[in-house]
Amino acid sequence: MKLASGYKAFWAAAHKNYPDQTKSGGLLDQGRFEAMNSVVNADYSDRFAKPSSRGWRSSIYPWIFPINRSTKVGALALTYKGLICIKTPFDLALYARLIWELQPRTILELGSFQGGSGLWFADQMSVLCDQPGEVHSFDVHTKCIHENAKHPFLTFHQVDLTDVSTFDKNLLTRLPHPWLVIDDAHVQIFSIFSYLSGLLVSGDYYVIEDEPIRADKEIIDGLQLVQQLGFMVDTYYTDAFGNNVTCAPNAWLRKL
Numbered sequence: 001m002k003l004a005s006g007y008k009a010f011w012a013a014a015h016k017n018y019p020d021q022t023k024s025g026g027l028l029d030q031g032r033f034e035a036m037n038s039v040v041n042a043d044y045s046d047r048f049a050k051p052s053s054r055g056w057r058s059s060i061y062p063w064i065f066p067i068n069r070s071t072k073v074g075a076l077a078l079t080y081k082g083l084i085c086i087k088t089p090f091d092l093a094l095y096a097r098l099i100w101e102l103q104p105r106t107i108l109e110l111g112s113f114q115g116g117s118g119l120w121f122a123d124q125m126s127v128l129c130d131q132p133g134e135v136h137s138f139d140v141h142t143k144c145i146h147e148n149a150k151h152p153f154l155t156f157h158q159v160d161l162t163d164v165s166t167f168d169k170n171l172l173t174r175l176p177h178p179w180l181v182i183d184d185a186h187v188q189i190f191s192i193f194s195y196l197s198g199l200l201v202s203g204d205y206y207v208i209e210d211e212p213i214r215a216d217k218e219i220i221d222g223l224q225l226v227q228q229l230g231f232m233v234d235t236y237y238t239d240a241f242g243n244n245v246t247c248a249p250n251a252w253l254r255k256l
């Protein structure tokens with residue numbers, strides 16, 4: 001697994017160069033790092049789950065940080081380079097991991113707000129991806145995008161997501177894969193999903209933020225549709241910090 005390669009390399013270098021320190025009691029005694037080992041080298045072959053097989057239990061509610069203001073951890077995560085970026089610290093960590101693992105050539109963000117999150121995605125892509133990619137961010141209120149939300153990989157588009165025909169299909173069909181789609185606009189999420197899922201290929205990811213937290217009939221029916229369209233929940237991401245500790249519970253979706 002790509003995520004474990006750095007860990008393996010570290011221990012290979014330690015055993016080769018500092019064999020005395022890798023013995024029991026040494027500073028590089030691998031046994032002392034067993035917890036890390038069990039996480040990094042775990043067998044994740046069963047990580048993909050059908051949406052219908054998942055419950056809605058969540059170890060903690062990730063938005064608890066900014067809402068009750070008992071800590072500034074959430075507040076720190078809500079800006080990026082001075083711009084609003086409405087992501088929890090958990091989700092920022094998960095996206096960074098996914099971008100490195102997936103190596104997306106295209107990131108589509110639905111819901112730009114001030115442009116801070118699009119800028120964050122573009123910066124992450126530029127440092128984590130071997131090949132340059134593109135971030136396309138869509139919103140109806142594009143005049144709120146800050147002039148500092150500029151990046152050579154990042155383009156903003158004005159689209160009313162209540163009408164999927166306003167997407168530029170020529171643009172979408174030319175964008176290279178793998179894709180990472182993030183729906184953070186909260187409008188007609190499953191009709192947009194139906195439309196865009198037809199353009200996704202095997203291995204692409206689609207994350208639906210915030211709305212699945214409702215776990216009501218609309219969401220449960222919608223995730224049934226997601227399953228019928230050939231997507232699985234990647235529990236490596238939904239459950240990385242505990243069950244569904246993410247603003248996209250059961251909604252880190254990978255196309256089969």
Ligand SMILES: C[S@@+](CC[C@H](N)C(=O)[O-])C[C@H]1O[C@@H](n2cnc3c(N)ncnc32)[C@H](O)[C@@H]1O
Binds near residue numbers: 114
């Ligand atoms: C939660 S905010 C996006 C937050 C941003 N992605 C971030 O992480 O900082 C939701 C955005 O969806 C946009 N939006 C709402 N309705 C829309 C529509 N019908 N079409 C396009 N964008 C819409 C709003 O203008 C708003 O900027």
